[in-house]
Amino acid sequence: MPKQAPALDQISFRGSLARLAPEARSIVPRLIAGLAVGLLASVLAVLVPQVFRAIIDTLLRPGAGPSAVVWAAAVVLVMGVVEAALTFLRRIFVLDPATNVETSLRVKLYRHLQLLPVSFHDGWGSGQLLSRAMTDLNLLRRWLAFGAMYLIISFATVFVGIAMLFTISWQLALIFLAAAIPISVYSFRFRRQFVAVSRRSQDQAGDLATAVEESVHGIRVLKAFGRSREALESFALQAEELRDTEVTKARHLAIFSMVVTLLPELALGSGLMVGLWLAGTGQITVGALAAFFATAAAVANPVEMSGALVGMALTAKTAIDRHYEVMDEPITIADPDEPASIAAPHGALAFRNVRFAFGTRAPRKAAAANDGAGAILRNVNLELVPGETMALVGVTGSGKTTLLALVPRLYDVSGGSVEIDGVDVRELTLPELRRAVSVAFEDTTLFSSSVRDNVLLGADVREGPEAEALLDEALDVAQAHFAYSLPEGVDTRIGEEGLSLSGGQRQRIALARAIAAKPSVLVLDDPLSALDVATEERVEGRLRDVLTDTTTLIVAHRPSTVALADRVALLRDGVIDDVGTHAELLARNGHYRYVIASLDSEPRDLDTALDTDDNLDDLEEAR
Structure with missing residues (x-):
């Protein structure tokens, strides 16, 4: 097997993103525009429960007419159409710039590979380089266009939603917020585990790609010497190792998703009991109680998605690190600062x-x-x-x-x-x-x-x-x-x-x-x-x-x-x-x-x- 690519010391997520900043600087205005419309769409989603609150409280008042429902339905319809339009604009703003960054990084990587000395290529498996040029940069593009945006929007949605929960009922908001403490504690552990297993998965995928390439190029030798079965067994072992790593990776992500889903649901269940008591004693209205749980549901959705989004972010970090492992390799054979020239070549x-x-x-x-x-x-x-x-x-x-x-x-x-x-x-x-x-x-x-x-x-x-x-x-x-x-x-x-x-x-x-x-x-x-x-x-x-x-x-x-x-x-x-x-x-x-x-x-x-x-x-x- 070819020599496996060396791994850099792990650096912080912020440090990895800082390395990507020069490439992303030109698309920052469009990313900000996409983020702005995405945030506005999330705010509209959180405001919809307030309309429900007004409808319920209005209908429960004596002498309330159906016109209130019509007007409320019209407001919800308009807000839904605007939210859909903003979501469309967000995709338009960010998709093209993200693909431009991916293409630019890929071309620069290929150019760098052409300039690196033969001694570099002697020590690196071709599958490792192929996975960095294709799979890693594809993951990075998907994160820029989707993961990063949704991660920021999700945090903003949670922040705005919790603020609105406190305006409705500070007692119920505290119960819901209590679930965030164990989630935060577990998140630190999850990050360390997921970064390690994600890096191992991407390296093993590169080794597997190298094995496929070697087998295809050497198929005549394998068949001539009757070693197809041995090659298959070796490949199957590598594929099994990658499968085990992917299962471990999925297990970590599944446990994290379970935690961030279960705890808010338990908080909502507890909050429902308290909320019914508060409504029964007249401390909050029925409309406010309905608005609280509708808002909590809107907040719970990005919380539940946070596992996948954090996992995508950490995978993108690993992709950035693997990309710059190659880009940091020095070009030791290059043009001199003050080149000489041969005026009339003779061939001595x-x-x-x-x-x-x-x-x-x-x-x-x-x-x-x-x-x-x-x-x-x-x-x-x-x-x-x-x-x-x-x-x-x-x-x-x-x-x-x-x-x-x-x-x-x-x-x-x-x-x-x-x-x-x-x-x-x-x-x-x-x-x-x-x-x-x-x-x-x-x-x-x-x-x-x-x-x-x-x-x-x-x-x-x-x-x-x-x-x-x-x-x-x-x-x-x-x-x-x-x-x-x-x-x-x-x-x-x-x-x-x-x-x-x-x-x-x-x-x-x-x-x-x-x-x-x-x-x-x-x-x-x-x-x-x-x-x-x-x-x-x-x-x-x-x-x-x-x-x-x-x-x-x-x-x-x-x-x-x-x-x-x-x-x-x-x-x-x-x-x-x-x-x-x-x-x-x-x-x-x-x-x-x-x-x-x-x-x-x-x-x-x-x-x-x-x-x-x-x-x-x-x-x-x-x-």
Whole structure:
């Protein structure tokens, strides 16, 4: 399982709302307008019992006529229509601004995720980020548009209603108010319990989303190795944990709702007995007694809703905290304050005393002096001349992929520097650096879009004749002509992560994407591992023809790839052990001979093999 997102220390509800204030500042006028009309509607609801009081007292007087009832009914009708209109206006005022806040927060979160370094994404489950971007912000929007308004209106209704109860009968009002004391005491306990369980529920939902995503993406592996049942059992356990948490959450909310419903009802029952005695002794009128209980009913309704409203508020607080956990993550790989520029790119690439360990980062102006325990790369020195193709070889775990990732600043060096045309890559803006450097990885990632969009992802032009020529050239160099035979040609959508294609096809599309960017430095992490030797040789030959001025650094896992390079660099235990031609290293370096002997001689298209196993699995099930 991916690492679970770290939790911040719990902060107060007011502190969480303060963090949201800058986003909500622009919609405050409309929120205030919505709140004002909502409060006015609640006041009208509380005033209706006073009309009932006047009707009853009038009808009970000798000689009272029916006209009083007609006038009272007309007043109640008008008040009801006005209340309905105010409720409609409240929704109009608050709904659109709340959705704007939700959209703004979601876009900013996505932008921040794009700017965060790869090391951040290495440590966070994708489901955790997905739940923050979708579920949490949806909860926040619902609270802004509904929960927050109703919570304030409910408190105002209770306050105004209790004040009116005292104007009717202070004795009965005290009995009703006595129920508020145990409710207040229990509310503090409920808040602590509900915040904890709400946070646990949202985190578990994020973990569950991560499990679903991993299972969907890895369905071929699960089926090929016959581990679908184990995956299901693991998922069922996580789902059961989330269910238990949700039940606990609902139990806390149900107990709180029971308390805030039962105590006022008990108070009303007691008040009824006292009220009848007061009416019988003439201390209050029958109309006043009826108005009291009608007002108490109007007050009891928001009290009964307070459990759900408080629960929604606390859930929204947790959503805010989870959102800013991500937004507070520092952007450690960013543009320099005073960027340099490469006037005429040639593609000279140099690693100078490069050191790297996860969790460390060297300042731009100075190199770190401490190698540090656990360093993956230590004092790497390597230079590539413009237009040169260099193969990087080494045993598994020697740091080859990490070294390549330092060129486009997917990670920053812990010490030393990586230079392009004599300029430290940390002194370039990220857009300029990533225009100069193009990358293709062995573990290819394609997007759920057309072949055309995937190939032209990093190109300067995306439409028009120039883009078409660039697309054709890139597909030709990568030997990806199969794209034209797809159902809709290069406009065929290739599915999520390109899983509708074989491993070799995905690698060729990814290589074409790197070529179409027209870089001055091309970094290839064994992107041809799924190709046969003949196709690989044709690709290498076309690369030499088309990208004559492009410097290429390629991680090689096969002797055929090594033999096509101008020079070879041997990486051993995090340092460059030797550099030379393939023949020179074979002649003088025993470790190089060992590495070459251990490299795969034939490619393996794992996806094709898994697809075959998948079909056999389905056939066996059918039997």
